[in-house]
Amino acid sequence: MTDQAADHAVTVEGAEAPGRFVLVCEHASNHFPAQWGDLGLDEAARAAHIAWDPGALGLARGLAARLQAVLVWGTASRLIYDLNRPPHAPGAMPARSEIHDIPGNRTLPMAERRARTEALYLPFHAALDAQIARRLAQGIAPVLVTVHSFTPVFHGVPRAVELGLIHDADPRYATALAAEARAQTGLNVQLNAPYSAADGVTHTLARHATPIGLPHVMLELRNDLIATPTAQEAMAAQLATLLHAALPRIEETP
């Protein structure tokens, strides 16, 4: 990969952080690099939740600071390439997202699909793979946590869930975390909501955690709860405690 391609694809913060947690924020940014342009979207659409997960990066950084964790985040809008989807998924370079058409994705030549895959998807996942592998080589047992946010109203329907905890093949860590969250917070906590692995949203977990049996969870915060830096910090403090507290629940079992 060239440095330039990597710049568009991925930022790694705290590469040598000593903690077990590896944090990922695939939809951190609504940046549209010049080489892809604005995909024909107006400013409002580029600022909306279809372009990124508002609040997720601030939350992830707050978690990273408290967990002494590395954070791997995507630096371009998910509408150019959704890093949590494989290259053949319709949602990787979506022609439509919720109620918005994405003009710049309407008819994508194979060569352009390949170019975006090589510029964004491959460097991002190689960077994440490197962070996990170096920890494994050094005797650290990683815990993979992906950090997302969702819109309070989707297709006109309000969502009651505030904290969704989604897992790939192994439900243990997500289930333990849900128990901690219900015991310690007043949040509306739901497992595998507002969507689940069956909706294809666990690609990062399926690629990086499941093949080697890493504990994992996808955090989904309703974005009205993490709309400001202050709210992101408060939520990070709460969730960091829960993420720690849930580990013994799965690791003390014989």
Place this chain on the structure above:
Amino acid sequence: MTDQAADHAVTVEGAEAPGRFVLVCEHASNHFPAQWGDLGLDEAARAAHIAWDPGALGLARGLAARLQAVLVWGTASRLIYDLNRPPHAPGAMPARSEIHDIPGNRTLPMAERRARTEALYLPFHAALDAQIARRLAQGIAPVLVTVHSFTPVFHGVPRAVELGLIHDADPRYATALAAEARAQTGLNVQLNAPYSAADGVTHTLARHATPIGLPHVMLELRNDLIATPTAQEAMAAQLATLLHAALPRIEETP
């Protein structure tokens, strides 16, 4: 990755090959690059099956030619880093293999484990990932086939199996291939022999095929059957036919 690191880790032949099959040969070579030395092994040990899969690269190249397939192969001995193992597996940099001690792996500092992981494991899997992803982006549905050989006598016990077909989570393609092999050849064909996913030998398949549902199989040939270039070519011709013939068995099912 630097070019030099990549040179030690991986060779890609036929990157733009048009076929669906993606061939992998993790244990292709018994080369010991100077930076790691001979690990304290004599010439006989470095030529033995513990250092590589004799015959596998010739077979894989024969398959690649017939299937118009890309071939991704590892260019350093498996004793320096076994590319079909994650960094925390004892077998990734084994201190012992069958009846042989590996002096150069006896006490590996964490820094050296990390250095080998970064020099060999990461570039190899990134290269394979790139080959699969570019095909997915271009509308090609890859079939992942890893090519291995095993020793006819292990810990003093002769092995009857001649062609082992091993799968990760999804057994369908391996099962279909076994049916074709039994119908069309006189080989002793066994599923998940001489070992299986439970022995940790399907790491490449678990990383690259299972997360995105690719049809996959690990071919294990008894190495006395592919000891010469002529034998490798003959076996490649036979297996290429079987690999093609088995696909409709899993893809015509509604």
